[in-house]
Amino acid sequence: MKHIALAVLGAVLTMPCLAQVSRPIQKELETAPVQFRAEVTGDQSNAGFERRTAPPGMKPGTDAHDFTGAYTTAEGTGGRPPPSAPPPSAPPPPSSAPANGTSTGQTANRGCVPDMYVGIASPTHVVTGRDVMVLVREEGHRVRRIYINGTHPKDLQPSIYGHSIGRFDGDTLVVETVGLKSGMTLVERIRKVDGGRLVETTANGGAMLANWRPDLNYVEDICEDSGELFGRQYKTKDWQKQDTAQ
């Protein structure tokens, strides 16, 4: 009798435990950002993003609040506003920001001095953390931080990127930036569209689209190399030969 009881006890204990083991694994598979579900393969070494091709079969993540990933300007939009928006060549009105994802013109990107930019475009890498969303444009290592549900500091000094806070209005991230050198207050609305294959940024009536690019990892684009790309043309110090010669 006691053997039967032992068997029943073993079976009862085993089954739910096995079920518990499988549950988080499946959940993790379902919720994992898709760009990391499959290995990126192919001829990508020493290549710019134009040579890389998207791995087949990858789908965007389902979390509308997680923008993590790489993005480039959507083909056909050129990062420019739709026809209903002001033409990109039109000068921005005073105290407003451009809506085409280009620089604000506060500072020219000369002398490796970065300039402000709007939203997500070509090529931009996003990491969504618990309290911060960071946007990094490869060109000139231009970094913006958006503090989710944060507040602006009281003693904010004017800066190129100012201070950005964001809150979600449904599935749209509303970003407010103050502390810009121009004194303007910039409001952007960023949301995923087309099931996450595109990200749309709107500001001041204009909109721009960026393609989700799961095939892209961050690539250094160092202005201080005087336009040389991807850190490949760095000045090599062949110290071993140098030392031998001494």
Next chain:
Amino acid sequence: VKFMHALGVVGVCMAATTFTTNCLAAEVKVAKPSFEGVWQIDHAVKTLKTADGQVPPLNVAAKKLYVQRVAKFRAGDAKSFDNTLLCKPMGDPRTGYEGQPFDIVQGADTIFVGYTWNRMVRFIYLKDTHSELLGPTYYGTWIGKWDGAALVFDGIGFNDSTLLDAAGMPHSDDLHVVQRLSLKGGGNTLTIQTTFDDPKTFTKSWTAKHTYRKLPGAVIQEDVCPLRLKLDIH
């Protein structure tokens, strides 16, 4: 009866094993802490040492060069070997040693490290293998993984124009860096244990260890090196 007994024993053993595995898995899952925040090293590093305070095991050529550079560095003449004085990227892991704050943004499968110094960044992709080598680059190519409550970063593909410390410690393109990040003190102290492996520079692999304190509420200040150093780079 024997069969029933065996079945019972197997069942209990499986339950125990599964329970243990499950609990450990749950513990690992729960124990994944947040490294997110702004951090600053406790003591800025100018001459990099091993975890036990020794000079790293440089080979003959590297040691000879390093000794020369250290002398120049102490004489205030680092321009001859330190490209950061021309605003060239500082590279990793040196940027984390210089004393300026940096932040960590922790995505589900991507970790971002953003340095104050000239807005330098590093992305660590949480996956098992280096599938793409773009470089060599200043900050290398990084992957990472969880090891219990610790994060382990693995970096390769560094160009040899960067230095491992401000005094000019060299490395080659073969440098392989593994960093183990762990938290203590209620999540307010970050320890980074860094293992350097570079057969062209060192006689053996070695490890350094540094601690960082969290700066609650701090933001990374904007730094534009060419403006700070009054350089005109076009």
